[in-house]
Amino acid sequence: MGIIARLRGTERPPEVQQAIAELEERLPEGWRFVEFRWQLFGRRPVKLSACGATAEGPDGRRILAVSTDEYLGVPAVRALADVIEGRAASSPRWAPPRIRRRENMPRGSWPLAEPESRQEAAARAEALALLPEGTDLMNVDSEKFGRVPVYAVVVHMPDDLGTAGVGLNRAEAWRALAERLRGELTESAVWIPPVA
Numbered sequence: 001m002g003i004i005a006r007l008r009g010t011e012r013p014p015e016v017q018q019a020i021a022e023l024e025e026r027l028p029e030g031w032r033f034v035e036f037r038w039q040l041f042g043r044r045p046v047k048l049s050a051c052g053a054t055a056e057g058p059d060g061r062r063i064l065a066v067s068t069d070e071y072l073g074v075p076a077v078r079a080l081a082d083v084i085e086g087r088a089a090s091s092p093r094w095a096p097p098r099i100r101r102r103e104n105m106p107r108g109s110w111p112l113a114e115p116e117s118r119q120e121a122a123a124r125a126e127a128l129a130l131l132p133e134g135t136d137l138m139n140v141d142s143e144k145f146g147r148v149p150v151y152a153v154v155v156h157m158p159d160d161l162g163t164a165g166v167g168l169n170r171a172e173a174w175r176a177l178a179e180r181l182r183g184e185l186t187e188s189a190v191w192i193p194p195v196a
Helices: 003-008 014-026 074-084 118-130 170-181
Strands: 032-041 048-056 062-068 141-145 148-156 162-167
Touching: 014 032, 014 048, 014 074, 032 074, 032 141, 032 148, 048 074, 048 148, 048 162, 062 074, 062 148, 118 170, 148 170, 162 170
Parallel strands: none
Antiparallel strands: 032 048, 048 062, 141 148, 148 162
16 A cells, blocks of 8 residues: 555555455456545545445446445445345435544635536525534535546534535535435435446
8 A cells, every 4th residue: 555546545455455355256247346446525624535436247337335434435345235236225415424523724614616507506505504603614526436426515514523415416415415404314324326
């Protein structure tokens, strides 16, 4: 595990390597493990650190599972087998667990950028109306897991924890945040987005 793998987000700790080996033993014929990647979303001090694992089927269908880094991303790797075996459902939005402050940095909001679509503007307005006073705002951030772009909006709440909404586009990230704030989207450690 060198510095290049760490910078690229492809570092695989021993626990992840073991989970990948176990997954490869369980994969049906024609399926193959493709990639494991770490990505960071948002802004310090409450960045969302997520890990994504990807597998591809004989028909070219690709599946992605994403989890937080709390268990080094091992749940994402293990979730791939559950998806392939039909024991896990996909969802267009994700509410990851709350994010603890990782660094002793000052709080502060980002000036929000203009929405890129009417759908994003509506979803953002809905989420912003639900946030308590004293919340520090951040813009939507995007990163790729393999060829799949993932979008997240992370806000720094008055209780000093980060709260995130994640989706496959900017509007879906804001919708996820609004749904979790209303209690409609349950927090979970693993996300299976509907990708092909």
